[in-house]
Every structure is written in structure tokens, then in C-alpha cells.
Amino acid sequence: MATKARERNTAGRTFAVLAAFIAISAISLLTYNVSREISLLGSAKSDNIQWSLAQTQVEFLNYQEQLNMTPVELPTLRREFDVFYSRIATIREAQVFDIVRQNPTSQDYLNDVSAFLVNSVPIIDASDAEITQELPALQTTTADIRPVVRALSNSGLDIFAEKSDNQRQAVARTMMQLAIAIATLIGALALTVWFLNRSNASISRREQEKNQTSERMNTVMGTSLDGVIVTDSNGQIIEFNPAAETIFGHRKLDVLGLDIIDLIIPKHIQNTLDLGGNRAQTNDKRRVVGQGRVKLEAKHFDGSVFPVELAVQSAKTDQGEIYIAFIRDISRRVADEAELVMARDKALAGEKLKTDFLATMSHEIRTPLNGLLGNMSLLRDTHLDTAQDRYVGYMETSGRLLMNHISDVLDITRYDAGKLDxxxxxxxxxxxxxxxxxxxxxxxxxxxxxxxxxxxxxxxxxxxxxxxxxxxxxxxxxxxxxxxxxxxxxxxxxxxxxxxxxxxxxxxxxxxxxxxxxxxxxxxxxxxxxxxxxxxxxxxxxxxxxxxxxxxxxxxxxxxxxxxxxxxxxxxxxxxxLIPATAPAVTTETKPIKRSDVSLKVLLVEDNEINRIIASEMLQANGHTVALAHNGEEGAQAALTTNYDLILMDISMPVMDGRTATRLIRSQGGESAQTRIVALTANAMPEEQEKFLKDGMNAILTKPLSRDALNNLLDDVSADKPSNTPPMVDHSHSAEAREALGEDAFAKLRARFMTEVDTLHDWLSTDASQDLLEIAEKSHKVAGSAAVFGADRLRESLKVIERAAREGDSSIVNTEVGGIKTIWTQTKTELLSDA
Missing domain, CATH: 3.30.565.10 (Histidine kinase-like ATPase, C-terminal domain)
Incomplete structure (x- = not known):
């Protein structure tokens, strides 16, 4: 504050000196102007310009008087003309008459008089006889120019009279300005005296305030809970408050004059900080001055290191720049924050554990439920008595109730996670x-x-x-x-x-x-x-x-x-x-008839044996061919070599999970790289199902597997599959064979054919290893018989088995053999219906 007071006093004195200098300069300039104007007035009087203009008219009248005398004295006439000519030449050329020539009217008069003189010179300079002869004409022109000469003289007098008036007014104004400047100077001097007196009083008051402020600052420094350390430009401590003594364990008297870096900063970070001062600094140091509160480590008197918050600001004093460091021990806060972070991490881990637990339990519970409800669905396709049917209904009700409880828990989790759609x-x-x-x-x-x-x-x-x-x-x-x-x-x-x-x-x-x-x-x-x-x-x-x-x-x-x-x-x-809505348009859509003539080739990838059996039975009951894979690796390998119409992919499997297998199928570019892949999973968490779709799956069927949901999926796939699959039985071809062989022969051969197929199917379905060439030969033989009776679907399947067996591809053989039972069951039914 004292520095600011001194600055204001210096500024006041500077202002006073500057004001006095400006006032004296203005008075000097005005005095010079007055002297110049007075000098100009004196010069005009001495030149007697107005007399010269008036004398011009007198000289003209003398010339005219000589011209009108009888007889005319030619020498005197010539002298008077020369005098008048000289007067006009002076007006036309002298600098003092510039103001007359600058006036347009006077210039016109001067031009007319000059023209008169130019015209008269030849006559005046002629011989006496010629002058005598031209006197009448000369008298006439002289009489005509007389008013012009008078007007020229009068206009010049008017101009110089106006100039004299202006000069007198200019002198008067300059004198007035001089008086004002003197008054201003006197006022400025009075203001300066008042300002200096006021500044003197202000200095005394500020000196008192300075002492009070210093006392207050000492009180603040002494009672502050934060440590305050003040250093000079070299980093040497010049102030160390009691809080700093408590924080660092040093006494003030012991640290005054010591280097702040060496005193409170641990050695391992001393070279990384810039706390100000004139010591050599490098560009890679972390600047602290003016950066607000900075967290770093500090060193206690006993050598221990603890966390602090440090804020450093600089200030300029009469003794040079100083640095003020405000320091707070945050050991307790850091410990509390660490505890809070640990608690948060535990809470997040607990939340994730809960989500993982729900996902795992959903999968683990839905998987046996799939087996339970799936088997009950298949059980209903068998012949049940009334009591059995009632018991199955009870089991289904209990299973659905358990499924509802699982869904309730998952709904709560979705809502709490903000993902309930x-x-x-x-x-x-x-x-x-x-x-x-x-x-x-x-x-x-x-x-x-x-x-x-x-x-x-x-x-x-x-x-x-x-x-x-x-x-x-x-x-x-x-x-x-x-x-x-x-x-x-x-x-x-x-x-x-x-x-x-x-x-x-x-x-x-x-x-x-x-x-x-x-x-x-x-x-x-x-x-x-x-x-x-x-x-x-x-x-x-x-x-x-x-x-x-x-x-x-x-x-x-x-x-x-x-x-x-x-x-x-x-x-x-x-x-x-309440948001009113419009009733949807009533449609009379009918469910499309299931395309029972389309047999799909389905790859079922499932590690759970019960789920494989249930899904296989459901698929085969609908006339579809099923190939089985026990894990994702087997499924990906099968999809590489065989073109399937649909792949049902479980998610959680040993060796390779369903997500990895799906990505592999899509990327390896095999026969089924573009085949529709549907997740068959017990995981009902929506965020997990989103990941399945991102992996390349086309849809999701949630366990327990519903027959209706599966049938709807199969219908969609069948609708997309071209209807070039051969029918089970070509009845027109069978009728032609009947007509050619006769009814009795046809019936005997058909019975023999059915026995052949049953025998082949039983032989192919045994667990014993079969020779591939033998499989090819027997399949070829039965395929020929199937052609006779129009069993086209069976014939095509046997031809696939024959070709795969000859090529040594046992996987395709096994896949096709798995579907023979369904095809043959439906084919036999249609052949017997023609009997």
C-alpha cells in the first residue's frame, strides 16, 4: 500500500509540473503572437499603402488635366503619364499589394487600367505631330478609364482597411487568450498547491493504515491454519508462520535465510519443480508459481514425506520480487479419498458381481429349464392318459412360474442399470x-x-x-x-x-x-x-x-x-x-401356411446333451435335417465345408464359445459364411444380447426353447429358401410305375423297397464303424429303387451320402444319415397313402 501511495504522489507531482509547463508554454506562445501582430500593424503604417493607392488617383488626375489643357504641353504630359504608369506598375508588381491583386474585383480593375496604359504607350512615345493628331482619341479613352481608376483606388483602400480591422481584432483575441492562459496558470498553481496538501495528508493517513495492515497481516499469519512461507527472489526464506512450523516441524528462527526447496521438498522431486526465484531453471520443470493449488509431496523435519497442497504467488516490493507459498497438509484428506475410492471400487465390483451373478444364474437356471420344458413339450406329442396330461400341465405351470421369477429379477436389474426399454x-x-x-x-x-x-x-x-x-x-x-x-x-x-x-x-x-x-x-x-x-x-x-x-x-x-x-x-x-393414440388399422392377416415341403439343413451347435436331444427332436419332427456339433470349434469346422440353411449356436460352450465361433464362421469365408446364425442362449441380459448381434448373429432364441418360437424361425428361413427342394414323393411318377407294373407287382416291389430302406437305415444307424465304400454301394442301390417309386427326397439324400462316402467325407455322411429317419418316415407315409 505504501508503494501505491508513493506512486500516486509521484503521479500528482508529475501532473503539477506538466500543467505548469503547459501553461507557461501557452503564455509564451500568446506573447509572441501579440508582439507579431503589433509589429505587423506598425509595418503597415510605415509603408503607407493606403496613401499609395490614393496617390494613384491623384497622378491620374494630373495626367488627365495636362491632356485637357490648351495648348497641351507635351513634355509635361509625357512626364505625368510616366508617373501614373509607374504607380500602376507598383500596384501590379509590389508584394505589398498582393492582397489587392488576390481580390477578383480589384484584379479586374487593375487589368482594365493596365490595358489602357498598354494602348496609350505607343501614342505617348510617338512624335509630337502624331501625339497632337491622336489627342482627341487619347482624351476620350482617358475619360472612359477614369471611373475604373477611381474604383481601383477605392477597392484597395477598402481591402486594406478591412485588413487593419482584422489585425486589431486578432490582437484583441490574442490578448484575451493571454489573459485566460494567465488565469488558467494561476488556477493550475492553486490546484497543485491543494493537491500537494491533500497528498501530504493522504501519505500520513496511509502510513498509519500501513502500520495497521502490517499488524493485521502479522495476526493473520500467526493464526492461519495453512502454512505460509515467504521467500525472496533467490528462494531464501524471509517469513515462516506458526502453522508452517507445525506442519514441517521446524522453528522459524532456525529456517530464516535457508533455501525453501532444500528445506521442504523431497530430493526425488526437487529437480522437477519451479517455485520461482532467480536460480537456473530448465524448460522441463513443472512451474508452480501462479498455477493455483498444486498437489505434491513435502518433507518433514524428521525426513518423512507427506502430501500437501501448495499455492505460490509472486509480489513486487521495494526490496525486489518475493514469493508467497500457501501450504496445507492433506494427509488426512488423501487417506479419506483413498478410502472412498476403495469403497467405490468395492461397490462397483459388487454391482458387476451382481450383474455377472444374475447373468450366470439366468444361464444356469434356464439351461435345465430348457431341458425340463422341452421334454414336457415333446412328451405332449406322445399318447398321454388324463392323469399324465394333468401332471405334465402342473410341471409346465411350475416351470413357467419359475421362469417368471427369473424374468422379474432381470427386469429389476435392467431398470436399476437404466437399461429397461x-x-x-x-x-x-x-x-x-x-x-x-x-x-x-x-x-x-x-x-x-x-x-x-x-x-x-x-x-x-x-x-x-x-x-x-x-x-x-x-x-x-x-x-x-x-x-x-x-x-x-x-x-x-x-x-x-x-x-x-x-x-x-x-x-x-x-x-x-x-x-x-x-x-x-x-x-x-x-x-x-x-x-x-x-x-x-x-x-x-x-x-x-x-x-x-x-x-x-x-x-x-x-x-x-x-x-x-x-x-x-x-x-x-x-x-x-395421457397421450391419446389412434387405433391401429384392422387387418385380416392370415398366418402363412407352413411350407412342409421344404426341408432345411440345420447345424445345431450345443454342448448340453439334453438340449441337443430336445432341439434335434423338434427339428426332425418338422422334417428338417440336423447336423450336431458339441462345441464352437466343431461348429465352425462344419460350417467351413457344408452349406447349411440355418445354424443354431449356443453361447457358453467348452473349447470355443458361440460368439467366437460366429466371428470365425463369418470371417473364414466357408460354405456357410453367409448362413443365418441364431443364438440359442439362456442369457437374457439385454446388453449381452446386443453383443451377440454385433458378433454377426442374426437373431436370438432364449432358453427354455419354445416350440412356437422355433417354428416361427424355421418358417422364416423356409420362406427365404428357394422352393427347389424335391418333394417327398413324386406321385405322378409313382402312378406311372403302378400302371406299367400292374397293381400286384407294384405292391410287392413297393413292400420289398420299404424293407430295403428299413434295413439300410438300421445298418447306417448302428454305432459300429462302417466302410465308406460299402456305404456308397448300398446307398447307390437303394437310391435306384427310390427313383422307381418317385421317392425323390430320399433319393437325393442317398445320392449325397453316396457322393460323400466315395470322397471320404464322413462328416457329411453322418449329417445326412441323421436326417434319413425323418425323410423316410414321411416318405413311407405318403407311399402307403397311395395304396
Missing amino acids: TRLGPVNISALLQDIVDNQSSAASKHETSLTWKWLSEETSWILSDHDRLQHVMINLIGNAVKFTKRGRVDITVEEIKEHDNPTLQIQIKDTGPGMTEDLVKSVFDDFVTGDTSYHRDVSGTGLGLSIAKRFVNALGGDIRVESKAGFGSTFWVTLP
């Missing part, structure tokens, strides 16, 4: 509620409970929402109300609430059931909450229904709440954004 589309809310009410009516009747629903406002049936999610929520809420209410009522009302510009749809489910306690109401939407014994003693559940319902409602942009009191029933409200 909603598929918005037109939803008929009236039809949705009516279907649910109809579905729950039987259960309500068993409990002797009435179940009704209605609109409280004008009906708005079609809204934009997610049908599946909303249906899940309503089934859960209405199902719970029916499940817990006995000999009572469950009333459902739907109402459009119009608030401002955001209308909402409010669905209320009110029951007269046992109700809930206040504590249960607060936690009913939490995970795994099932209530107390009195509330659920007759029912079971995982406690995930309402928590999932809340997540679904929130995902749809709505809200769900409940009011309940033990013994007085419960009321749930679901509020959703």
Missing part, C-alpha cells in the same frame, strides 16, 4: 382392463368377491403406452387385490384428470381386503417385501411384484401410490401421462 404404441386401455378382469373373474368367484371396473370420465380407450409393461402392472395390482380379498369387493375405476396442459390417466384399484399396517405401506414397493404373516398367510410370492410394478410405471413416466389401513382394505393409484 419401453416400446410405446397404441394401447386399448378398456380392452386391456376387460381382459384382465375376465382372467381374474374365476379367482374372484372362488373368494366370493365381486370384481368390477368402469370409467368415471368420458372414455378414452386408445392411449400411447407400452402394452406389455402396463399389462404386467395391472395384472399384478388387480391380481393382488383379488388374491387378498375374500367375501368382499374389488372396484377398478379409470378417469382422465385434466390439469393445465398435461392431462393424465388415473387408474384406481380399491379392495376391501385385510389392508396393511403403516410400516408396510411405507415399504410395500421395496424389493422382497411380502408383508407380515396376517397379510399373506394364505398366499405366496417373492415380494418383487409391486417393486417391479413401480419400476415399470416410473419407466412409463407415471407414478404409483397406495393408501391402506389394517382391517379396512387398500387403494392403489396408477397415474400415467
